[in-house]
Amino acid sequence: MAQTFTTQLLPSLSSRLGILQLNNPKSLNALTLEMIRSMTPTLDAWQASGIVRATLMVGTPYEKKDGNTTPAFCSGGDVKSVYLAGMSNDLVLPAEFFREEYRLNHTIATQPPHLPQVSIWDGVVMGGGVGLSVHGKYRIATENTIFAMPECKIGLYPDVGGSWWIPRLKLYSQWQNKLVVGGVGNYLALTGARLKAEDLIYAGIATHYVKSNRLEELKRCLVDASDDDNSSKLEGLGDCVESVLISFHDNGIDSNASFLSQNRLDIDFAFDGKDSVEEIFDSLESMGPYSQFGTSTLSILKTMSPTSLKVTLEGLKRGAKAQTIAEALQMEYRIVMHMMKEGSDFYEGVRAALVDKDGNPKWSPANLIDVTEEMVNRHFEELEDELSFTGNENAKL
Incomplete structure (x- = not known):
């Protein structure tokens, strides 16, 4: 890929730490094609250089007219540009x-062990922003973090490797006294639930919690740690950032008070091991009118694209059987390209959420019962131009 230079991405080297600063603040650092075409060659060059020992990914805060700032990591992919192109039959x-x-x-997910990635989730982390970071080794949450995969709300699929990591999300079960998959992954993918730092620590999606007023100090320490050993044999140096992150982790966060923890039984009851979205709806309805979790979750799901809900559940099932992240991403590419076809819910979802902003999408079909198995399976059919990878296609779980 030819290198693209854009002010929307500011790559830099500080000592032996490669820093990628997402710099599209007016859109809360939404990921554009120009940013991708700058980031991929940069990461490739750093990996091949024999110099860089770790990478750090951060977002530029949005400065409002009143002078205050809103922290942001990445609000997602630039789906509005994709929408406009598709509406023009391009x-x-x-x-x-x-x-x-x-x-x-894929590049991020398969980075070698001696080149760990640290992502600082200070602010919103959604969709494409999750894909940039969740596959890296370290994910730092702060009190400002808002994390979500809201693709079903716009008629899309929780992609960017979601079919790889979501069905492999294991949480400790105090009832079974072991790590289990449970229903949390399906819940996050289908509802687009917004998670805070305590939820992310509880679920193991974030690896550390650091308060935002310590982030600049953390960055300085990461830079210093990257230069501790001047050896050129990076493979033998080990992880230069692990001890720094441990020292900054704030153990005061109470993950047991998180929404996911407090509602874990209901989440597993409704979302674990269900063969169909209809079964999930039935489980939520069976909780009765006095179940706040059941009624509110059911209300949220009824606003989503019925097609997206069914394709998402099927995609997570297939993703759980994938042997590599490359295989999962190839499947996701088929899904989204089928969703780019004229008349799909994607165009109506983006219109309602980002263009007209009326919040009232008209899904087609409008009801789950009308989304047939044939319609779902069509999203997984092979394409004339399949997604392919070169090099290491494996990613460690």
């Missing part, structure tokens, strides 16, 4: 965007 840009985004996700 599927070249959508194909390029998703193909190159997924290859970037």
Whole structure:
């Protein structure tokens, strides 16, 4: 891929720490094709350089007119540009965007152990922003973090490797006294639930919690740690950032008070091991009118694209059987490219959420019962131009 230079991404080296600063603040650092085409060659060059010992990914805060700032990591992919291209019957840009985004996700997921990635989730982390970071070794949450995969709300699929990591999300069960998959992954993917730091620590999605007023100090310490050993044999140096992150982790966060923890039994009851979205709806309805979790979750699901809900559940089942992240991303590319076709819910979802902003999408079909198995399976059919990868296609769980 040819290197693209854009002010929306500010790569830099500080000592032996490679820093990627997402710099699209007016859109809360939404990921554009230009950013992808700058980031991928940069990461490739750093990996090949023999110099860089770790990478740090951060977002530029949005400065409001009143002088106050809103922290943000990345609000997602630039789906509005994809929408506009598709509405003009141009599927070249959508194909390029998703193909190159997924290859970037793959690059991050398969980085060698001696080149760990640290992502600081200070602010919003959604969709494409999750793909940039969740596959890296370290994810730092702060009190400002808002994390979500809201794709079903816009008629899309929780992609960027979601079919790989979501069905492999294991949480400790005090009832079974072991790590289990449970229903949390399906819950997050289907509802687009917004998680805070305590939820992310509880679920193991974030690896550390650091208060925002310590982030600048953390960055300085990461830079210093990257230069502790001047040896050129990076593979033998080990992880230079692990001890720093441990020292900054704030153990005061109470993950047992998180929404996920408090509602774990209900989440597992409704979302674990269900063969269909209809079964999930039935489980939520069976909780009765006095169950706040059941009624509110059911209300949220009824606003989502019925097609997206069914395709998402099927995609998570297939993703759980994938042997590599490359295989999962190839499947996701098929899904999203089928969703780019004329008349799909994607265009109506983006219109309602980001264009007209009326919040009232007209899904087609409008009801779960009308979304047939054939319609779902169509999203997984092979394409004429499949997504392919070169090099290491494996990612460690």
